[in-house]
Amino acid sequence: MNESNALVTIILFVIIFGIVVVSHELGHFLLAKAGGITVVEFSIGMGPTLLSFKRGGTKYSLKLFPIGGACMFEGEDGLNMEEGAESNPGAFPNASVWKRISTVVAGPVFNFILAFIVAIAMVSMIEAVRDPVATEVLEGGAAEAAGLQDGDRIISLNGERIYLYEEILLFNALYREGEVEMVYERDGERYTTMLTPIYSEEYGRYMLGFSNADFVEINGMNTLKYAWYEMRYNVKNTYKSLGMMVTGQVSRKDVAGPVGIANVVGEAYDQSKEYGWENVLVTMMNITLMLSVNLGILNLLPLPALDGGRLVFLFLEVLRGKPIPPEKEGMVHFIGLMFFMALMVLIFFNDLANIFGI
Numbered sequence: 001m002n003e004s005n006a007l008v009t010i011i012l013f014v015i016i017f018g019i020v021v022v023s024h025e026l027g028h029f030l031l032a033k034a035g036g037i038t039v040v041e042f043s044i045g046m047g048p049t050l051l052s053f054k055r056g057g058t059k060y061s062l063k064l065f066p067i068g069g070a071c072m073f074e075g076e077d078g079l080n081m082e083e084g085a086e087s088n089p090g091a092f093p094n095a096s097v098w099k100r101i102s103t104v105v106a107g108p109v110f111n112f113i114l115a116f117i118v119a120i121a122m123v124s125m126i127e128a129v130r131d132p133v134a135t136e137v138l139e140g141g142a143a144e145a146a147g148l149q150d151g152d153r154i155i156s157l158n159g160e161r162i163y164l165y166e167e168i169l170l171f172n173a174l175y176r177e178g179e180v181e182m183v184y185e186r187d188g189e190r191y192t193t194m195l196t197p198i199y200s201e202e203y204g205r206y207m208l209g210f211s212n213a214d215f216v217e218i219n220g221m222n223t224l225k226y227a228w229y230e231m232r233y234n235v236k237n238t239y240k241s242l243g244m245m246v247t248g249q250v251s252r253k254d255v256a257g258p259v260g261i262a263n264v265v266g267e268a269y270d271q272s273k274e275y276g277w278e279n280v281l282v283t284m285m286n287i288t289l290m291l292s293v294n295l296g297i298l299n300l301l302p303l304p305a306l307d308g309g310r311l312v313f314l315f316l317e318v319l320r321g322k323p324i325p326p327e328k329e330g331m332v333h334f335i336g337l338m339f340f341m342a343l344m345v346l347i348f349f350n351d352l353a354n355i356f357g358i
Contacts, residue, residue, distance in 0.1 A: 006266070008266075009269060010262070012266075016284060021044060021068060022044060023111055024108070024110060024111050024299070025042060025069045026110060027106035027107040027113075028103055031102050031103040035099035035100075037073050038073065038091065039072070039074075040074050041058065041059040041061060042060050043061035043062070043063055043070045043071075044063065044069045045061075045067070045069065046063050047065040049061050049062070071107075074088065074092060093326060097318055100314055101318075105307065107307050108300050111292045112231075112292070114288075115234065115292040115293045116228070118288050118289045119289055120224065122286060123218055123227045123230060124218070125281065127217065129165075129215065129216055129229075131165060131214045132153060132162045132163065132165045132168055133152070133154070133165075133212060133214040134150065134210035136211045136212075136213070138209050138210060142196055142197050142198045142207065143195060145196075145209075148209075148210060152184045153186075154168060155185055158171075164226075164229050164230070167233055170233070170236065172206065172208055173205070179194045180196070181194060230289065238290075261287075271283075304335060305340055309332075
């Protein structure tokens with residue numbers, strides 16, 4: 001990668017990651033302010049502070065490393081306590097439990113809102129998307145054996161509704177073994193068949209046995225619909241990938257942190273720039289959509305230090321009728337934070353290993 005491309009990659013990465021992080025922290029910030037919770041600091045980035053200013057009792061900071069952000073509340077985990085905060089209604093522990101729940105969940109929700117807005121903009125710029133239609137059923141393939149014909153529309157695979165051809169590709173990529181229940185539509189009638197993908201030595205994967213070259217035009221009438229389908233696809237892709245990580249079906253080369261994401265941005269830019277700035281913009285919006293959905297889902301996982309982990313304690317408070325002692329909750333989140341910091345270091349070196357082919 002030459003110096004010019006490296007600079008563009010860094011700029012694009014900072015913009016994309018910044019937008020995704022700001023939207024997340026802005027969700028926390030706005031709901032906290034609306035609920036009367038005191039925001040001590042709203043920061044973008046991590047590490048040493050480059051510049052900051054204070055307004056309305058909140059410190060706004062820009063930090064050196066563009067790989068995160070924070071929205072810190074007074075009294076959260078027993079920290080950032082001003083004198084007399086125990087009786088201050090603006091302290092996080094003193095707000096009603098439902099105000100705290102809405103403030104915590106707002107971060108991931110704003111990521112999904114951003115993802116949908118980006119999906120609308122992206123779909124508006126593209127002329128067409130691939131329709132889930134078997135335009136050519138391959139001779140001797142699994143689809144032909146199951147009775148599919150050219151022009152059949154795929155409705156669902158193993159009960160999963162299909163709206164985009166990319167969802168079929170995702171299903172195929174994650175398929176391991178067994179029969180697949182396929183619902184398809186032909187001449188307005190729906191049929192159900194069982195299909196067993198056939199392993200291809202040539203391609204090194206299982207094949208459903210049909211190809212696609214059918215596109216549906218995007219216009220004002222269906223923009224919102226296909227924007228929703230694109231977001232839905234990214235949500236499905238994210239949680240299925242997480243499931244594969246948990247079950248050990250993902251290798252370390254499939255995992256990427258900030259450095260790896262920056263490398264993906266650079267490669268995507270190199271591949272799309274020759275087709276013009278509009279293609280670059282659509283590609284970058286697609287990455288932004290993916291990252292925003294990823295951040296929203298990851299933060300909802302019920303793990304310490306994540307929004308999902310905080311929600312676990314808040315819902316326990318709802319059930320118990322009283323909060324978990326702040327010092328105990330704070331210790332759990334601190335342990336979680338240390339774990340994720342160690343994980344970030346491992347992912348950093350993993351990114352370098354993947355980039356240099358180690």
